[in-house]
Amino acid sequence: MRYAETGYNLEIDLSRGSIERVETDPRLTELHLGGLGTSARILWDRVPPEVEPFSPDNLLIFSTGLLCGTPAPGANRTIVSSFSPQTLFMAYSMMGGFWAPELKQAGYDKVIIRGKSPRLVYLWINNDKVEIRDASHLKGKGAIETARLIREELKDPKIQVLAIGLAGENRVHFASIEHMRSSASRLGLGAIMGDKGVKAIAVRGTKDLNIARPAGFIELCNGILKYIEWRREHPIKGVPPILAYIGSPQEMAIHDEEWHTTGFSWGHARHRRKDFWTEEIAKRWKEIQDSAVERLISCYNCPMKCGGIIRHPELERYMMKCYSKLTYVMAAMADDLAFGFRIAGLAQEYGVDGFTTPQVMAFAIELYEAGILTDRDMPGFPSSNEERFFWLLDKIVRREGIGDILADGVYWAARKIGKGAEAFDHNTTRKHEQMVIKLGMLNPIYYLMYATGEKSNITQIEGQIPQAPLPKEVREEFVADWPHLPRWYEKEFKEFILKWEPRGEYALPFYPPPDLICKLVEWQETMHYIDDSTGICAGLSSFPIKPPYHINNLPQIISAAAGLDLDDAELWKIARRNRNMVRANNIIRGLRRKDERPPDDHWKKRFPDYESKLQDEYYQFRGWNKEGIPTKETLNELGLDFVGEEFERRGIL
């Protein structure tokens, strides 16, 4: 019997119209757990680097994590992976909600899609019955609307649906896949889904999912819930409210937006507005938010309520996830939070990434104001930024006129537009739009995470350590109760927190020493790789400070559920294996040291020699060579000899 997982994948070839239920190899679970880990392995095994993202030979994998659907609180992530039309590297993006647990109950761990359908279709997975159904009546429909229509058509409100909107159908490079209040939005996975001709995947499952050691497992789950309750009453002291609690950033519940609005950049990641958060704004925004948010809502089996049901007089009700209430507002330099609620609802129906989209539009406005784009390129371009955003969004998702160029993202659009537009591409790494933060002094920890993070998205790499030195008076208390640390780094990390100062000898960028920087980066990343394979939400695990799940309880939880015998060191090693597996997919597609750099203006004060030295140290620490390629020794140690052999065959190593 298989535990926690079902032991079956659903293989769908759209070109041939074939559907197969394929048993998986339990050894792969032992090596990679599941989710991103096993998906990265499948992509390596089956998609050679010559395959273009929009080729029928590219795979699009919808995966559950190993713990999804079990009673482990917050284990509900769907991990979507493929190759990105924007970065041309491996793309993966996670979303919460209810889809993955439903797929498990239907009897599958993954849906692996190959080929292309000649006409728009949707998939209907109802336990053992799987159909490829015509979706021509859903063409052009909104992503959330599509889910509703499919539920009505199939006459079952319990069906879980993920879908693309117009943007995905039109292969917009930053198109998302939407499900309830969640979305897999980074790196253009919606475009791949649209390219394959799949509008939606509907799932309904009523089968059991087995637990290997029930009594022990449930006790651990109860412990997680207890800790969640305890943390509610015990926010972290000395950090901004947004970082004090667990869960995804509590954007629907929290009104105090001083941290985001004064710390992050506005426009096309250009302007800091340190005086923005006044009493008057705070009052007005609170009124707007209170009238817009009708109810706080959760994902499957998670008590955190990170989402909200939004009601706006001009829109159908919709569900919102964390930060998108601000991204459009800030990029448009609009001071009105209501604008954020208005445009985010529309953008969700179109199915676009709430991080990249506002930046692409702000970039277009910059080019227009610089005279690089003119009224000839943009006939009828409105004069207010808010209206411009609606105008641009419409053009982009339809790929109409200038929208067709912008729909490829800032990097590619800048090169197509030319006339100096390249200079405005200032906030991308690996051709992907980055977080809109521009700071003064280099932060060496974040430097490495921006540079080397495989996902090209900082929020999926960072977590667990305070983002600035803690006030002196709370440090002792903070480290006294910190059971989250890997035992082999515990002493050093605690010392770091105690010593770290905003200025002087123990301040960034030359403190902590490089070896400790590497370890801090490794810890943060590793926890994300574990989550991405178990399907536990980062909001309960790798992202917040002092989360309920950590390296000292996850081995037991995973083992009890799946019938494995992991300890902390073994789990750490699996995460390292998965991390190198994802990297292998990128290295074989040409990723090298030159690609691994944060945006030039991310910090004002840069130290090129020091940064280069850090990068060397980190590569070495990770067991990679000077180009960032995993060495043969590293690969062999992780049981990835076949990767090394392929690298050699291709002259990469």
Next chain:
Amino acid sequence: MNEGEFCKMKKKIKVIKIDAEKCNGCRACEVICSAFHAKPKYSSSNTARSRIRIHFDPLRNVYIPVFSSFYTPAECASRNKYIINGTEYDECVFCGASCPSRDLFKEPDSGLPLKCDSCEDDPPLEKPMCVQWCLADALTYEEREEEAEEEVKLDELETGLESLIDQFGWQKVIDTVARLTQKD
């Protein structure tokens, strides 16, 4: 003491208060209910087997936890539909019956009815599992004592049998039981 009083018993009334306003739709209650009732306990989970189900329709802001209550062989003569504060609720949403009109509160494979038993356990739980796992406090638990006539309580087997009899008729069920007995 007269005879009437003699028959009256103190009965513990278990009350699960449902504050639908507080429900966030997490379905933790469904997950843990199905796991608790798995055999052996917690050895599997399957929300389709849960004895509490959340009726939720986020786009209309409808979140209604419903407990399975009783088995009925025949559906009601009419369906009921509520409108509260301008929101229209789907037919029969508030009803907890395992009823032929819908697939709610039935074991997915056998179709046998599911009924909330307040997590009867030995030793008894302090609170039913769904209440314990509802950190939103949408479900809270109270006990009170009430004088009541002792009633005959159908156990799970009896309810199950009753539904089988309704589906297949007495004779078929008896024949099948007889045949199975012989096999043993």
